[in-house]
Amino acid sequence: MTTATHDDWLRRARTFAPPGAHLIDGADEPGGGSTFSAVSPRDGRVLAEVADAGAAEVDAAVAAARRAFDHGPWPRLAPADRGRVLIRLAGLLEEHRTELALTVSLEMGKPVTDAHDIELRAVIGTFRWYGELADKLADESPHTAPDTLALVTREPAGVVGAVVPWNFPLTLAGWKVAPALAAGCTVVLKPSENSPLSALLLGRLAMEAGLPPGVLNVVAGDGPVAGRALGLHPGVDVLAFTGSTAVGRHFLRYAADSNLKRVWLELGGKSPNIVLPDAPDLDRAAAAAAWGIFFNQGEMCTAPSRLLVHSSIAEQVTEAVVARARALRVGDPLDPATEMGAMVGEAHLDRVLGHVQAAVEDGARLRTGGARTLTGTGGVYFEPTVFDRVAPDSRLAREEVFGPVLSVLAFDSLDEAVALANATEYGLAAGLWTSDLSTAHTVSRALKAGTVWVNCYEEGDLTVPFGGMKQSGNGRDKSAHALEKYTELKTTWIEL
Structure with missing residues (x-):
């Protein structure tokens, strides 16, 4: 370090x-x-x-x-x-x-x-x-x-x-x-x-x-x-x-x-992050949800931009995420104390602001953030932002923002959670928080995503492949499987 x-x-x-x-x-x-x-x-x-x-x-x-x-x-x-x-x-x-x-x-x-x-x-x-x-x-x-x-x-x-x-x-x-x-x-x-x-x-x-x-x-x-x-x-x-x-x-x-x-x-991605009531540690799940959407200013294709939470714990988990968002230090990227730096440029910030405005117009509730900040620096900075009461068919729930904007959606059953998770054209990544081994396996199989993280988020190393399903793309980066993209198979048949 x-x-x-x-x-x-x-x-x-x-x-x-x-x-x-x-x-x-x-x-x-x-x-x-x-x-x-x-x-x-x-x-x-x-x-x-x-x-x-x-x-x-x-x-x-x-x-x-x-x-x-x-x-x-x-x-x-x-x-x-x-x-x-x-x-x-x-x-x-x-x-x-x-x-x-x-x-x-x-x-x-x-x-x-x-x-x-x-x-x-x-x-x-x-x-x-x-x-x-x-x-x-x-x-x-x-x-x-x-x-x-x-x-x-x-x-x-x-x-x-x-x-x-x-x-x-x-x-x-x-x-x-x-x-x-x-x-x-x-x-x-x-x-x-x-x-x-x-x-x-x-x-x-x-x-x-x-x-x-x-x-x-x-x-x-x-x-x-x-x-x-x-x-x-x-x-x-x-x-x-x-x-x-x-x-x-x-x-x-x-x-x-x-x-x-x-x-x-x-x-692109619009990755769901599902938190069930039997999650092994709700505070850890909330911390991972906040880190995942705000890391790198939310400018990640795998960012868990849709937090799907069981209605019985939705307010508890949302409050924990909001508290972490408000505590994040946005500032000079060259300051080691900074936790969230600058957005990449003015045009990109305008696009993110457009999604925020659309979310408000669609009836989502802004819990924190939603505005430009540090305007006197000459830089491009934006507040960590959380919306709840997000409609599943709204732009915020369906389109990739590629910024530090989280949408929270509540569900009442596991089937509903899986349906919400898969209700997108993307299929890059997903998260699931549960203590039940059977649930971990069955839901992971049901999620249409190239990577599913269980009781963690954004983990892995070079031994495992990375890539998407549906309109999140094809082929795989990382691992030995990446070489398949850059090689051709040739058959030579020899009569002895």
Whole structure:
């Protein structure tokens, strides 16, 4: 854990000088001269002018990745050698942990202690884990007739386009880049225009770790231009995306309109968190509910944004959550005492405020929060917010807010709770609090979600897969299963 003080972080911020050029074919590439300003939601300060990728820059990055895949050493290295490079990259990320945490905090508003202790721990662990896994996978030789030999081999899928969001800019990049590289693919990474700086630093550290030129390219730019160009590019074999369901639909169309590239999607969520009267510890359940919706300013696809509570305990649990919301310290992301930092930007805050206004109009009761705060800082800050008496068919109960806004819905029976939980187009995650083993199993099976947490929330490690059902996407990040997205199965049948 970091022991740096507020003054330490402020001092580092004063000399902050991140790269602003794309990384293409192992070299800095300023692009065609067009730039955009990376603005910190902490105080509205411009952090850097960043090269703005258009179709030409994306084409150059894909061409570099294609050359590196078709003719370069990376796909042809022994898996153990690829793994050693990824492990070296993990070590460099650890060496530069403070710089990277500061970058994440400044560019997207996350409390710097969370960036250092949680996000950087995750991305370092991801590259190390896949580096160690690289040579642990085996091909197959099924038993066939005595005069034949069948081989089933996993081969790298080719050039991967990875488009990642701003809420966990390094973690989610690592979840895609690390297994793709471990498999022997080459990658073009496009970070969000709200958080390009940490990805550009990641790319440069990857070169320092020993990745050959063109194996990892990083281009910064907005989705409708750079993301679209990557999605439509015929030189991209696989597209991996984390973000909104609406944008995920675009990538499926881009694939259909180009080369039918495989598209792997981790999309939105409206995750239910069910608390039953026999929960082993109601205070702990309330604490987890509050932490889950307010951590990272609520800017999480898995955030338990719908708290479903049995009517007999609804007021008790809601009061406990409201008390925790009111006690949260919203403030400067560079202050280690801050528990909730800045929202990513003005446009996103306006969207969250629109959901709050709609909830009031729909008749939900505002228990706490609901307003902008710290307006004199120049930053983008919002109060932790809790609504109860939320109608199941209201916008607040059905649409992803992606902010620190909790909706509380009461139920009277277990069947009603499951029906409410599944009454959404999303299926990313869910929580359940109960002391009954049978209930834990039967409800977990009934919930349409890629991950179900029982008597906890947001737990797990790299050994388990992560992804969604329904309109929360397809495919899985994390675990050995992630390699399935970046490899092709080839059958070789030999007559002896």
